[in-house]
Amino acid sequence: MTESWSSSGLDVHLGWQPSTGRSGLAAAIRTAIREGRWQPGAAVPSTRALAHDLGVARGTVTRVYADLAAEGYLRTAQGAPTRVATAGSLPQSAPRQAPRDPAPRWDLRPGRPDLTAFPRQAWITATRRALLRTPAAAFGYESEAGAPELRDTLAAYLARARGVVADPARIVVCHGYSHAIAVLSRALSGMGVGEMAFENPSLGMYRSIAAAQGPRVVGVPVDEDGLEVSALDSPAVVVTPAHQYPTGVTLAPHRRTALTRWATESGAFVLEDDYDGEFRFDRQQVGALQALAPERVVYAGTASKTLAPALRLAWLVLPRTLVEPVRAAMAESGSRPAVLNQLALAELIDSGAYDQHVRRSRAEYRARRSRLLAALPDSVRPHGIAAGLHLLLMLPPGGPTETQALAACRRRALGIEGLDSHWMDAGRPGGLIVGYAATPKHAFAGAIQTLTDALAEITA
Numbered sequence: 001m002t003e004s005w006s007s008s009g010l011d012v013h014l015g016w017q018p019s020t021g022r023s024g025l026a027a028a029i030r031t032a033i034r035e036g037r038w039q040p041g042a043a044v045p046s047t048r049a050l051a052h053d054l055g056v057a058r059g060t061v062t063r064v065y066a067d068l069a070a071e072g073y074l075r076t077a078q079g080a081p082t083r084v085a086t087a088g089s090l091p092q093s094a095p096r097q098a099p100r101d102p103a104p105r106w107d108l109r110p111g112r113p114d115l116t117a118f119p120r121q122a123w124i125t126a127t128r129r130a131l132l133r134t135p136a137a138a139f140g141y142e143s144e145a146g147a148p149e150l151r152d153t154l155a156a157y158l159a160r161a162r163g164v165v166a167d168p169a170r171i172v173v174c175h176g177y178s179h180a181i182a183v184l185s186r187a188l189s190g191m192g193v194g195e196m197a198f199e200n201p202s203l204g205m206y207r208s209i210a211a212a213q214g215p216r217v218v219g220v221p222v223d224e225d226g227l228e229v230s231a232l233d234s235p236a237v238v239v240t241p242a243h244q245y246p247t248g249v250t251l252a253p254h255r256r257t258a259l260t261r262w263a264t265e266s267g268a269f270v271l272e273d274d275y276d277g278e279f280r281f282d283r284q285q286v287g288a289l290q291a292l293a294p295e296r297v298v299y300a301g302t303a304s305k306t307l308a309p310a311l312r313l314a315w316l317v318l319p320r321t322l323v324e325p326v327r328a329a330m331a332e333s334g335s336r337p338a339v340l341n342q343l344a345l346a347e348l349i350d351s352g353a354y355d356q357h358v359r360r361s362r363a364e365y366r367a368r369r370s371r372l373l374a375a376l377p378d379s380v381r382p383h384g385i386a387a388g389l390h391l392l393l394m395l396p397p398g399g400p401t402e403t404q405a406l407a408a409c410r411r412r413a414l415g416i417e418g419l420d421s422h423w424m425d426a427g428r429p430g431g432l433i434v435g436y437a438a439t440p441k442h443a444f445a446g447a448i449q450t451l452t453d454a455l456a457e458i459t460a
Helices: 018-034 047-054 058-071 120-133 148-162 177-190 204-212 253-266 320-333 339-351 353-375 402-411 441-459
Strands: 074-077 080-084 171-174 195-200 216-223 236-239 269-273 297-302 314-317 381-383 390-394 431-435
Touching: 018 058, 047 058, 058 074, 120 339, 120 353, 148 171, 148 297, 148 314, 148 339, 171 177, 171 320, 177 204, 177 269, 177 297, 177 314, 177 320, 195 204, 204 216, 253 269, 339 353, 353 390, 353 441, 402 431, 402 441
Parallel strands: 195 216, 195 236, 236 269, 269 297
Antiparallel strands: 074 080, 171 314, 297 314, 381 390, 390 431
């Protein structure tokens, strides 16, 4: 049967309301095509028939068809019916997956500050001041080194608070510490550094990031005095001298001297990861290693532990010979922290609010660490100095394994980490890395009780 073009020949349901006008009619036809009610290749009602059925002027339908043809939904040809040109199906999202690591009820995971203590009002004030004081040009495409205002502020703050020899021209602001170690590793690789040493144990994620940039990664033992400098034989090494992660020891004075002497005499580079240097509880903070050899030691700091990881703010204080290679690696990476966050942090530090927040946090974390130690059974042995946001618990020899301890914690919805994954070789002792900062203050007692219950189960 010949298809009639003078009448629709079929009923169509568009769900169109006359009050929505021409744009509403176009939207209704798009929806019909996307949902498959108007099939690809099928003829659509003629302009005359559809106008009659809908009670509108034919010119309205003609303009709608012309617009949809221009968008690719319809196909027109002289002397032939207008047809659907595309399947136009709605995009289908994949089924929502359950979180791979759902947030635990009780959070004693290390490396996380108390996010409920983030100084919201002070940050809002700092952001407002930054917006009012900063010229419009600052919000353009920033340099690879970061906002000059923050670099000036960091140079003064790091010299005052951490004893760093800091020149704003030698500071690079990065998009978090992961980004910092990536760009430094890339720069060193470009300079011919084919190997980087890491403390053993250390955080495997950062070892993987460094290795992905080219250098081979090797391990160097850590003992009660920190990194064993005599075992070093690489042109670059990454250390956590103020508070070794995860063992919690500090690099002893004679090792600090030996490490900087080794770097100076061998021409090697040292990356000092000062990830939680502001949080020393038993005495005044130990100054940065960088001050002993500013031309061989790269100082790395971050706001992730003092404020929040989501700010994605970290910084490198570089030896003179690394400034241009690192800036080039920054440009190549194409990643930079938001300039407004940089300016807000500068205002927060300059106003004194940052120091106030750090002092409040230090007092709170000191008290939490003391409460944790008081609650622990005699069967586990705390390891490390009184500092930072975590504590390493060594399990008794011949007693429960790390796997058993982690399983007991998981059964109680307790988030915690084990020591085993941090080793670079097998057969090392296990333990639990307890972060006492992440839990909100009101839930800390419950988290500690849950941990002690788990330990009681496996050591009974």
